[in-house]
Amino acid sequence: MNTRDHISEQMHKTLKRHWGYDNFRPGQEAIIRSVIDGRDTLALMPTGGGKSICFQVPAMAMEGVCIVITPLISLMKDQVMHLKKIGIAAATIFSGMHHNEIEIAYNQAAFGMLKFLYVSPERLLTNEFIEALKKMKVSLLAVDESHCISQWGYDFRPPYLKIAEIRQYIPNTLVMALTATATPKVVDDIQFRLGFKEKNVFQTSYERKNVTYNVIHEADKYGLMYRLLKKMEHGSGIVYVRSRKRTKVIADWLQSTGISASFYHAGLDTKTRDYRQQMWMEGKIKVIVATNAFGMGIDKPDVRLVLHLDLPDSLEAYFQEAGRAGRDLLPSEAFLLVADTDIKKLIDSLQSSYPELDKIKTIYNALGNYLQIPIGAGENQEYNFNINEFAQYYNFSLLEVYNSINLIEREGYIVTSEALQTPTKIHITASREDLYRFQIEYKEYDTLIKYMLRNLPGVLSDFVNIREETIFQKTGLPIDKIERQLKNLDKLNFLTYIPRSDKPKIQYLTERLDTKHFHLSKEVYNDRKNDAEKRIQAVIDFVNNDKECRSMQLLRYFGEDIKRRCGECDVCSSKNKKTLTQDEYQEISEIIINELKENESNIYDIIEILKTYREEKVITSIKWMLDNNIIKQDEEGILTINS
Secondary structure, three states: OOHHHHHHHHHHHHHHHHHOOOOOOOOHHHHHHHHHOOOOEEEEOOOOOOHHHHHHHHHHHOOOEEEEEOOOHHHHHHHHHHHHHOOOOEEEEOOOOOHHHHHHHHHHHHOOOOOEEEEOHHHOOOHHHHHHHHOOOEEEEEEOOHHHHOOOOOOOOHHHHHHHHHHHHOOOOEEEEEEOOOOHHHHHHHHHHOOOOOOOEEEOOOOOOOEEEEEEEOOOHHHHHHHHHHHOOOOEEEEEOOOHHHHHHHHHHHHHOOOOEEEEOOOOOHHHHHHHHHHHHOOOOOEEEEOOOOOOOOOOOOEEEEEEOOOOOOHHHHHHHHOOOOOOOOOEEEEEEEOOOHHHHHHHHHHHOOOOHHHHHHHHHHHHHHOOOOOOOOOOOEEEOOHHHHHHHHOOOHHHHHHHHHHHHHHOOEEEEOOOOEOEEEEEOOOHHHHHHHHHHOHHHHHHHHHHHHHOOOOOOOOEEEOHHHHHHHHOOOHHHHHHHHHHHHHOOOEEEEOOEOOOEEEEOOOOOOOOOOOOOOHHHHHHHHHHHHHHHHHHHHHHOOOOOHHHHHHHHOOOOOOOOOOOOHHHHHHHOOOOOHHHHHHHHHHHHHHHHHOOEOHHHHHHHOOOOOHHHHHHHHHHHHHOOOEEEOOOOOEEEOO
8 A cells, every 4th residue: 555545544544533534524534644644734614514523633743732712602612512522632722711621631732642722723822832842843833714813804803914923833734724614715814824835725615505696776774674574484593784773673573474494693602692592403492683793603504594684894704604504405595685775885985994093092091091091001911891882981882983993903912712601611620639738627518528539530630620500410519619629629728719790801912002002903994994995895796796606706706716607596586587597507508619619710600510409598508607707709700818
């Protein structure tokens, strides 16, 4: 067996052993082989295409720990939980964790006890991380959602820029970047910013043959939404809107019509969001009405319908959200509903997304005062932060505050986190002997200590999650007493106690600056504003183009030149109504292309060659091919293939 065959065999064995799959999905094996061959690699795969496997399989074959950088904490935690479940050692590090938890994870990575260490990007250039990194043997640096590193991407995040800087500490470590959506410009920028030794891109087609994209110009959006959802006999649906308030209004309206629905947005507490997401995932709620907060990490196979009632900010965001449909590869539909005033609203929203620079500076200064951070202090410090209370306290517009903080974050001064319910965690740091002596002396702690030692495996060596409600059910101890005893044991240094938290936070990445030293760079403000204008124009062009297949429009935006129309979208359906079926078009177009490869011809020549077909069908096919730049016609009427 040659080396290449041997590697392939080992890859398949690893896939089967840990993940239970017999075969890789299209494109996965080539990407994995590129990494194993020692090349920096960028993988572009559609949502639900199996990106994680592409770095997890090669990392299992390599010596050392794979560092995975991802912006979504909930997804990070889910992946780590799954890896542990299948017997692979993994840990997470993100903002808001207790320093003892972080230290344990670093030590485990340094001593070779982990295969995967998931890290949020804002942690990368902390002194603690760099010092820990120097002690690790790193096999692979995997950068998920890598479009976030590009200022030309729709979801640029300044902390991602730090990834390239850590490569100096691990110069011989390969980088693997992964993303589901990136334009050709962003693809080049990702590789540049991550310091690829050579360009190396693997791209599986963005085409989703089972998903039909439709743009419908409709004043009565509620009526059309109702009819579309009512027609959906099986599976589930998502309705996307831009306003948190509208999610509830629409969900309530759907409920009043007899359609099972709930709403979801980032302003809800984590417990509520998790509950509603779970109810929808389990099929107990048919439709979820959501803002774009309902996005990354959502993977439900049977989403039959995705509706956008408002125009998205970019085609990247639209493609990601519409791409939640049809993960099970069964026929599914995405509808973008457009009213006459929607384009103006989209343009206005862009203007409000970029407040005047003086206003941003004022809000930055007020933020420091509100959090009581002196000038020159605050670096790497984390603070609880309620944006509504802050805006109300200073009588700022909430929208101005939100967008200003977003831009301040993009400059790299701060990083914000959504309210993320972190469960209570404990780590017993005392010896069993010390605990035993304490139990004898203080009998009221006996029940709790016995429960922890008997029911929490690993609590003596690492942090474990606990639920106070479970301890109450098992022991009968009141929850307030459990919390009080844990707090006391922490004070006595018998354990480290991290109470659960459900508060949004803001972390300063630099010291607080005075207003004269605070600035936003041209890249963050002017260049990004110009780029945002281009993305919005692309959305406007998309909704107004009723001549070209929707799928072809989207694919071309992402640099994929597909000449085959989908045959199902609103544009194609309109053309199909002219008595031309998809099969007929395919037959006729193939004959036309073959003819034009051999001879110069005009429309009349083509009609004569295709006289077995009705003339109007031939003319419709020619017009369609001209509209979609498959063929072209010169001033003398001669048709040629558009190369």
